[in-house]
Amino acid sequence: MRTKRADTVAAYLFLLPFLTLLTIFFLYATVRAVYFSFTDYDLFREPNWVGFRNYLALFQDALFLSALRNSVLFALIVTAIQTFLALVMAAVLNQKVRGIGFFRAAFYMPSITSSVVITLIFLWMFQRRGLINYLNESLQRWLPILVAFVLIALVLQVLQVLWERSRALPARWTDPALLVVSLLLAGAAIWLLTTLGMLSPRDVAPVDFIWLQTRDTIPAGAPFWLSVPIPLAAIMIQNIFTTIPTFMLMYLAALQDVPKSHYEAASIDGATATQQFFRITIPSVAPVTFLVLTLSMIGTLQMFDQVAIFGDAAPLRSVVTLAYFVYNRMFPGAQTPEVGFAAAGAMFLALLTLAVVLLQRRLVRSEGY
């Protein structure tokens, strides 16, 4: 009994610094944010209790509605695309090869550098005369050659597979050895055609797509709740780019644990690569998928840094998110701070996050993981 009490005293002494910080910067902060959200506090005058007025006002505020629309579309689109691409890339790379360490380090580069560095680099690439528009222009210029290359490679592949099958070898349409030959031969053919002058890049006008200083949306003229502002799409591209590698490596780790025998058995039964992907790969990494989806949804719903760094490079309405809305109402520049209103927005964001986490947890439970 004595040791128990001594333990308790010692434990609280050990925990004292942490508990102090937790009390001031978490518990008190949370309680105060909840309280503020029911008041008209503006940093200067004493707060007055206003009930649910702030919460109701949120849904009549144009900036908040833009933020809500942007955050939800951002979270859904980015999560869907990056999860899917990460899984596909991991499945493609799931081979036991030497030197994976080097590539893994390379894949990680975007996710270890700070959001400011990555966002500044992307802002530079999204300028009107920047790299993204140039790549787009180059793609259009070289499109005929690219199409010709793909067509020639395709024809060569079909011919080779048919020939091997006629010799009773069980070649698949995606046979890697034949694919290498097809690609090399197609490359040689393209080289020949271009040097003979039978194929040449097209003349195209420079692409002048405006990514940042625009209020346009994709798709143009869609209903408010379904239209993605173009600057927000730029942030989406950046976010997908920086987060894919992390998720891809999580998937890769999970895929290495899937027994090879499953694929071999399916292969003997005649399952195609696509069928194997949907019937074996996806079900065996389902627990990782739930983790990835949860992490991705939380991260994207709370996106803040990119909006702050974009600053006046894009119209506020086109990039504002829920997290930035809270900041914007707390520090609205020359206007009076609306702390109560900001707090209500923050509570909404917290509840939305919580709802997503609980929903996903329930899904996981019902699936039995």
Place this chain on the structure above:
Amino acid sequence: MRAATVAPTTAEQRAFEHWQARRRWARAGLVYALMLGFAIIFVGPLLFATISSLRTDPLAYPPTLAIPQLQPGNWTAAARLGQAGARDRWFGGFAPGAVVPFEIAYFVPDGIEVIEPEVVVPRRRPGAGLGAVLAIEFAADYAEVYDLRRLPDVPMTVGDGDLTISGRRVAYAFEVRYLGEGPEIDRLPLDVTATVGMRYLESTLTASRLERRGRTASFDNITPGVLGYVLRNYVRTFNEVRSPATLQSLFLVWIGNSFTFAFFRIVVTLAIASMAGYALARLRFRGRGLIFMLVLFSQMVPLQVLFISNYLVLRDGIVTVGDFTLSSLWGYPGGMLNSLTGLIFVTALNAGAVFIMKQFFESIPREVEEAAMIDGASHWRRYWSVVMPMARPALGALTILTFQGAWNDFFWPFIVLTSPETIKTLPIGLLSFRNTYGAVGDWGLILAGAVMSAIPVIILFIVFQRYFLEGVSFGGGKE
């Protein structure tokens, strides 16, 4: 190899084995090609930005990897010119007594009259923002162009295939001299304007840009020195951006602030998290479950909920009783906004670190401590002398992850450190670069600053890759 291990088979079976081996090789080759492709995609933007940060204007169209700053010919020229300008082959300059020889060559098609080009040292302000304000001395006030002479013409043709134009190469040589006494000036800009039809070919140093439809070859600095030429934007980052009050180099100050912040945050995090982790992992006490639940829960609440109150807490000096504010203990009677101490306070709450330490302490077998327990050692002795020395790997990992977190942290410094410029950390400082220079399209300085600020974490990552990869399983993805 494989054929040798199985029993002798028919020729047909051997052919089949052979066919399968070939497919394995091909598949490995394709996987390597794909990995290389992905690596290019993921490293590409960083690498391309690094290379473009050397360009005079990283926004010059089209984007290219063939930039003059990467041509060895320009390096030797830059060193020679730097030596001629200020006896400094690394950073160059323009000092009294300098005699800078320079040549420029044009292609002139047949039938176009050659007119001697006009060589001017312009009064050009460098860059935007403070750099422009601080430049008081201009090379134009001290420089004079001497001895402009035409070198012998060389016949040449340009173009290829059917479209060749014949003409000649017309070259001029001249000297730029520093007249009389005066201060040493950072740079010596130059504009050489030729007549219509004369096409700029080359010069001692490649022109920074061609203006007025290619008639004017414009040089930002013809006496740069090697580093002043190749790393021009990097030198500008340190030299051009200064605090108006103290004239300190802001970028240097920000680097210092970032290291200070990271250092103290590591110390504070290690101390608090290891103590709390030890108590949660090893001691049985009332409220343990509740505290652990709070640890988990506090990681789920968005920062935007917490920052409203935390901002006010810092502003009011943490705790105020009458006239006394707690923050005056650290020398901040007027609140802790815009101070690194305040930033360290508000970021010291790191529930993730507590969680990591708790997990680690639980993985140490209890028997290790039992010997100490029999000796009657206090909890503190057991924590400090027995468990902590064993926790070095975990503390090392936590140090590296905390450094990365502090170095890259954006949200809290953005809230807490707003003015003056000298209090900012690197990420926030870079943001004020963007606001100042991005607006006028001067991206060289922004990219150079961004690349430099990424270097410490990249080095750390290359050396301690293992810890970062473990960090993924600890803390999950990063947005």
